[in-house]
Amino acid sequence: MKIELTVNGVARILEVEPEERLLDVLRERLHLTGTKEGCGEGECGACTVIMDGKTVNSCMVLAAQADGHAVTTIEGLGNRGSLHPVQKAFLEEGAVQCGFCTPGMVLSAKALLDRSPHPGKEQIAVAMSGNLCRCTGYDKILRAVERAAGEVKE
Amino acid sequence: MYYVRPETVAEVLEAGEKPGMLYLAGGTDLILKLRRQEVQARGLVDLQAVAELRRIRVEGDRLEIGAMVSFADLLNNDQVATEARALWLACRSMGAPQIRNQATLGGNLANCSPAADSLPALLVLQAQVRLLSHSGETLVPLAELLERTPLWPSGTLLAGFRLPLTGGASGFAKLGRRQALAIARLSAAVALREENGRASGVRLAFGAAGKRAFLSADLAEKLNGLVLDGGFTEVACREARKVISRALGERASAPYKREAVAGVVREALASVEFMKSGEGA
Numbered sequence: 344m345k346i347e348l349t350v351n352g353v354a355r356i357l358e359v360e361p362e363e364r365l366l367d368v369l370r371e372r373l374h375l376t377g378t379k380e381g382c383g384e385g386e387c388g389a390c391t392v393i394m395d396g397k398t399v400n401s402c403m404v405l406a407a408q409a410d411g412h413a414v415t416t417i418e419g420l421g422n423r424g425s426l427h428p429v430q431k432a433f434l435e436e437g438a439v440q441c442g443f444c445t446p447g448m449v450l451s452a453k454a455l456l457d458r459s460p461h462p463g464k465e466q467i468a469v470a471m472s473g474n475l476c477r478c479t480g481y482d483k484i485l486r487a488v489e490r491a492a493g494e495v496k497e
Numbered sequence: 498m499y500y501v502r503p504e505t506v507a508e509v510l511e512a513g514e515k516p517g518m519l520y521l522a523g524g525t526d527l528i529l530k531l532r533r534q535e536v537q538a539r540g541l542v543d544l545q546a547v548a549e550l551r552r553i554r555v556e557g558d559r560l561e562i563g564a565m566v567s568f569a570d571l572l573n574n575d576q577v578a579t580e581a582r583a584l585w586l587a588c589r590s591m592g593a594p595q596i597r598n599q600a601t602l603g604g605n606l607a608n609c610s611p612a613a614d615s616l617p618a619l620l621v622l623q624a625q626v627r628l629l630s631h632s633g634e635t636l637v638p639l640a641e642l643l644e645r646t647p648l649w650p651s652g653t654l655l656a657g658f659r660l661p662l663t664g665g666a667s668g669f670a671k672l673g674r675r676q677a678l679a680i681a682r683l684s685a686a687v688a689l690r691e692e693n694g695r696a697s698g699v700r701l702a703f704g705a706a707g708k709r710a711f712l713s714a715d716l717a718e719k720l721n722g723l724v725l726d727g728g729f730t731e732v733a734c735r736e737a738r739k740v741i742s743r744a745l746g747e748r749a750s751a752p753y754k755r756e757a758v759a760g761v762v763r764e765a766l767a768s769v770e771f772m773k774s775g776e777g778a
Binding site: 344360361362364384385388391397398399400403404405407408410451454469470472473474 | 498499500502521524525528529531532540541543545569592593594595596598599
């Protein structure tokens with residue numbers, strides 16, 4: 344089947360199988376491998392992407408469901424030359440160890456800050472609760488989000 | 498497998514009545530089940546484009562919630578937060594932000610996991626379920642629907658939920674292995690009113706204590722009319738143990754849940770607005 348969606352601001356027309364997941368289409372067809380598959384069942388958040396402003400686990404979304412929607416992956420945020428404030432804060436706080444959870448973490452943080460630029464600690468903890476990290480112990484990640492919130496301030 | 502996304506209820510019903518077609522709500526349960534081949538489908542009828550299934554609105558003395566309303570939508574709705582407190586609290590405890598953005602209230606019932614977070618809340622709020630088929634619309638009390646297997650004949654569309662706005666208070670608590678994400682080990686919802694210092698219209702429901710969420714008529718009977726003082730919560734906790742003990746029988750989890758239920762009920766009662774500040778808690 345044919346689907347039309349916007350990925351990182353670029354309109355895409357793709358031929359996909361109805362049972363194909365958004366995660367697979369992003370990684371295998373569009374080669375956007377920043378989106379990771381962790382558990383594959385919606386527990387870990389490694390495959391988090393932003394769809395129409397809201398975070399979803401792309402392992403639980405069919406590509407067909409994303410037809411007509413706008414998807415942002417980690418590749419849509421920034422690059423080496425110009426980092427997104429959340430990415431910059433993650434680096435400055437040392438919030439990255441193995442890095443596998445990081446794209447999902449960064450996108451959850453971005454979605455939070457887009458919606459609510461000055462979140463409290465509790466709000467940050469809730470927003471990040473769907474992303475598991477097995478390395479850092481979370482402190483630095485949460486601090487990075489707080490730092491990014493500061494950066495994002497006008 | 499094929500995929501269609503109709504925009505009207507009439508088109509949905511037409512597509513859904515073909516053999517082997519399944520309705521797709523948020524997909525957080527169904528997509529995993531399809532991948533694990535626990536469920537087979539010839540095709541999926543995605544309900545996301547049917548606007549009327551996505552609405553939350555007050556109509557007279559009732560709250561109408563469409564089946565495709567997501568947990569995040571419910572959490573962001575002031576009416577739900579005030580008029581259907583138990584449901585709001587259940588939504589808050591459900592999954593993680595990613596799941597709440599995608600999962601729907603209708604999907605939670607259709608999947609009907611023993612641990613479905615919304616069901617105990619909907620039970621104490623006296624939800625009625627709107628079912629649509631070619632023979633028309635039927636309105637079935639959720640408590641009655643949960644006694645049916647299957648819940649409805651194939652091709653039937655779960656359109657939404659009708660909650661009477663009774664002005665009563667309600668609460669919800671859940672025991673999970675961690676705060677976010679965790680599947681409920683046990684959940685309890687409660688609704689009640691205060692009349693001259695006594696409890697009336699008491700309803701208590703449990704989730705993850707047996708095959709499906711259920712309302713306890715026994716508990717309601719024991720608690721109705723009791724004075725709402727500190728003792729009320731103690732009686733509720735004590736009686737809830739008996740109910741859970743009977744519901745679970747010899748299951749491996751019974752010794753644990755029989756004890757744990759007291760804490761869950763205590764928390765559920767404490768989450769009720771007037772119990773929080775007042776005499777009851």
